[in-house]
Amino acid sequence: MEKxxxxxxxxxxxxxxxxxxxxxxxxxxxxxxxxSMTPEEVTKIVQDSELKxxxxxxxxxxxxxxxxxxxxxxxxxxxxxxADEMEPGTFKDRLLLEGNPHxxxxxxxxxxxxxxxxxxxxxxxxxxxxxxxxxxxxxxxxYAAGYLGKDILGSGFxxxxxxxxxxxxxxxGEETALLNALEGKRAIPRSKPPFPQxxxxxxxxxxxxxxxxxxxxxxxxxxxxxxxxxxxxGSDAGTKLxxxxxxxxxxxxxxxxxxxxxxxxxxxxxxxxxPGFKFRGALPGGASTDFLVTEHLDVKMDYQSVAAAGSRLGxxxxxxxxxxxxxxxxxHNLEHxxxxxxxxxxxxxxxxxxxxxxxxxxxxxxxGRLEDLELLEMHTKYLGPGNTFCALAPGAxxxxxxxxxxxxxxxxxxxxxxxxxxxxxxxxxxxx
Amino acid sequence: xxxxxEIKRLDQExxxxxxxxxxxxxxxxxxxxxxxxxxxxxxxxxxxxxEMSVEELDSVATFYNLIFRKPVGRNIILLCxxxxxxxxGYKKIYQHLQDHLHIxxxxxxxxxxxxLLPNACLGCCxxxxxxxxxxxxxxxLTNDNxxxxxxxxx
Numbered sequence: 001m002e003k004x005x006x007x008x009x010x011x012x013x014x015x016x017x018x019x020x021x022x023x024x025x026x027x028x029x030x031x032x033x034x035x036s037m038t039p040e041e042v043t044k045i046v047q048d049s050e051l052k053x054x055x056x057x058x059x060x061x062x063x064x065x066x067x068x069x070x071x072x073x074x075x076x077x078x079x080x081x082x083a084d085e086m087e088p089g090t091f092k093d094r095l096l097l098e099g100n101p102h103x104x105x106x107x108x109x110x111x112x113x114x115x116x117x118x119x120x121x122x123x124x125x126x127x128x129x130x131x132x133x134x135x136x137x138x139x140x141x142x143y144a145a146g147y148l149g150k151d152i153l154g155s156g157f158x159x160x161x162x163x164x165x166x167x168x169x170x171x172x173g174e175e176t177a178l179l180n181a182l183e184g185k186r187a188i189p190r191s192k193p194p195f196p197q198x199x200x201x202x203x204x205x206x207x208x209x210x211x212x213x214x215x216x217x218x219x220x221x222x223x224x225x226x227x228x229x230x231x232x233x234g235s236d237a238g239t240k241l242x243x244x245x246x247x248x249x250x251x252x253x254x255x256x257x258x259x260x261x262x263x264x265x266x267x268x269x270x271x272x273x274x275p276g277f278k279f280r281g282a283l284p285g286g287a288s289t290d291f292l293v294t295e296h297l298d299v300k301m302d303y304q305s306v307a308a309a310g311s312r313l314g315x316x317x318x319x320x321x322x323x324x325x326x327x328x329x330x331x332h333n334l335e336h337x338x339x340x341x342x343x344x345x346x347x348x349x350x351x352x353x354x355x356x357x358x359x360x361x362x363x364x365x366x367x368g369r370l371e372d373l374e375l376l377e378m379h380t381k382y383l384g385p386g387n388t389f390c391a392l393a394p395g396a397x398x399x400x401x402x403x404x405x406x407x408x409x410x411x412x413x414x415x416x417x418x419x420x421x422x423x424x425x426x427x428x429x430x431x432x
Numbered sequence: 433x434x435x436x437x438e439i440k441r442l443d444q445e446x447x448x449x450x451x452x453x454x455x456x457x458x459x460x461x462x463x464x465x466x467x468x469x470x471x472x473x474x475x476x477x478x479x480x481x482x483e484m485s486v487e488e489l490d491s492v493a494t495f496y497n498l499i500f501r502k503p504v505g506r507n508i509i510l511l512c513x514x515x516x517x518x519x520x521g522y523k524k525i526y527q528h529l530q531d532h533l534h535i536x537x538x539x540x541x542x543x544x545x546x547x548l549l550p551n552a553c554l555g556c557c558x559x560x561x562x563x564x565x566x567x568x569x570x571x572x573l574t575n576d577n578x579x580x581x582x583x584x585x586x
Contacts, residue, residue: 085555086552086553086555087553088514088515088516088552088553088557089514089515089516089553089557090553090555090557091555091556091557091558093555094555094556125555126498127510127551127554127555127564127569128555129567129568129569130569162448166496167457167460167461167496167497167498167499168496168497168498168499169495169496169497170552181457182454183454184449184453184454184455184456184457184458184492185454185492186491186492186495187495187496202450202451202454243557243558244558245516245519245520245557245558245560246516246519246520247519247520251557251558251559251560252558253558283515287514287515287553317557319515319516319519319557320519321519322519325518325519329518330515330518330519333513333514333515333518334515336513337513337514337515337552337553340552341552343495
């Protein structure tokens with residue numbers, strides 16, 4: 001089984017420096033693209049590979065690039081890596097950043113070439129201190145070797161690369177909020193259109209791609225679109241970094257063919273549930289995805305199959321809900337996060353999320369009424385797609401609406417018994 | 433008053449961006465690095481140098497949770513309170529921290545040794561519960577290893 005993204009990353013070895021990376025064939029895609037391909041050819045091969053954005057939205061990457069206006073050759077353009085990994089339950093980009101930074105840098109060079117961007121940024125979340133140190137060193141190595149800077153490999157193509165570390169806030173991962181953060185403003189999402197591909201950072205054409213997305217680019221350029229598509233076992237192309245956290249025997253992260261089933265991930269790779277714990281459900285791709293439950297264990301983890309099951313692949317890193325954890329408390333924790341991280345710009349999100357959080361807390365504390373469930377359902381409509389500036393509130397509503405659907409009996413039990421049924425198991429203390 | 437050292441760092445950042453104002457987050461980070469937090473006085477100093485109104489700069493400073501507009505202790509504990517750490521029992525760790533340090537989220541110990549803050553997902557969910565102290569990440573926390581970890585910070 002091929003694992004292009006992680007094959008050279010090992011927890012027993014330090015990160016791959018420039019020498020290690022070139023020894024395993026690194027930077028060949030830069031040679032190939034800059035010396036023997038036109039920018040249009042690079043975009044075409046990425047489009048043909050059907051690579052979809054790995055940050056959560058799952059949009060065709062090559063198609064995103066194709067919206068960048070290419071006619072004015074003198075215009076400044078930007079390529080930005082979104083390394084603001086902060087979706088609760090998600091820990092996949094950290095591995096790529098800390099393990100093989102040159103793979104990302106190479107992907108950025110090739111991608112910047114495709115859209116003819118001469119300035120690039122890595123927007124890294126504050127908490128990834130180790131990644132920041134490693135990336136800074138790797139960028140310096142790439143400059144020294146002539147892979148960054150002026151006239152790269154004599155091709156006439158120039159590219160500057162900067163590392164920008166954030167100062168917190170989940171919303172910075174939303175691509176237009178990220179642009180505002182890079183411009184030194186409050187990270188509030190922008191109204192679209194215009195899309196960043198046309199008017200992005202400082203009003204210039206800009207592409208923002210996720211770390212895992214960009215790390216795939218060198219492999220696609222080296223091996224071709226058909227090779228990439230053949231890596232998958234599902235409806236979407238390539239491999240995927242899948243993760244599992246929660247009460248399983250071996251929580252972890254694995255690069256596997258796109259379309260690996262939920263069951264295989266939990267039972268084989270994560271070693272099954274811990275003794276004494278039962279599976280009740282899972283968020284397949286981070287906090288802002290709908291629950292999957294037992295009936296979905298054989299769903300393939302690709303964009304189309306997970307969507308057909310009523311959820312989203314999201315980041316592909318799964319959080320497990322077990323039978324020792326109260327589903328109401330679980331969903332309350334998620335809504336607390338979203339309420340806190342709302343940027344406050346648009347009303348449904350700013351006002352609706354704190355209400356949702358408060359209602360859930362009162363139910364969890366045994367002070368809920370049956371009408372509260374209707375009120376929560378109303379929120380899932382009013383805060384849903386089409387009513388807000390960005391995807392934060394609609395994302396927040398996904399685990400709530402599916403939680404109400406699959407765990408309704410647990411919600412009702414809280415209301416009827418006027419307490420959390422999980423309280424007694426923990427001697428009345430809310431320690432878990 | 434900004435020190436010559438601070439001004440030198442600010443100028444380096446300003447040189448990298450198209451407009452002076454767009455370096456203001458970097459400016460806040462630099463001043464916080466030098467002074468520990470961003471006081472009203474610091475804010476006025478930075479705003480003047482960045483050619484912004486104090487209000488505009490404060491709107492940026494208060495947006496980001498890791499720019500501190502109140503004094504903090506010598507060491508900052510960021511305890512992850514997001515979903516994987518919730519499932520794996522971060523509340524036990526929080527209880528332990530409260531019992532030993534006698535502070536809640538948002539508070540600083542009387543000796544200014546620690547400030548305790550909640551933090552969204554630290555991206556280490558397969559080793560939950562997790563926390564960071566200053567620049568260091570700690571994972572697979574238990575009440576026992578927590579005591580050992582805290583000893584390192586004076």
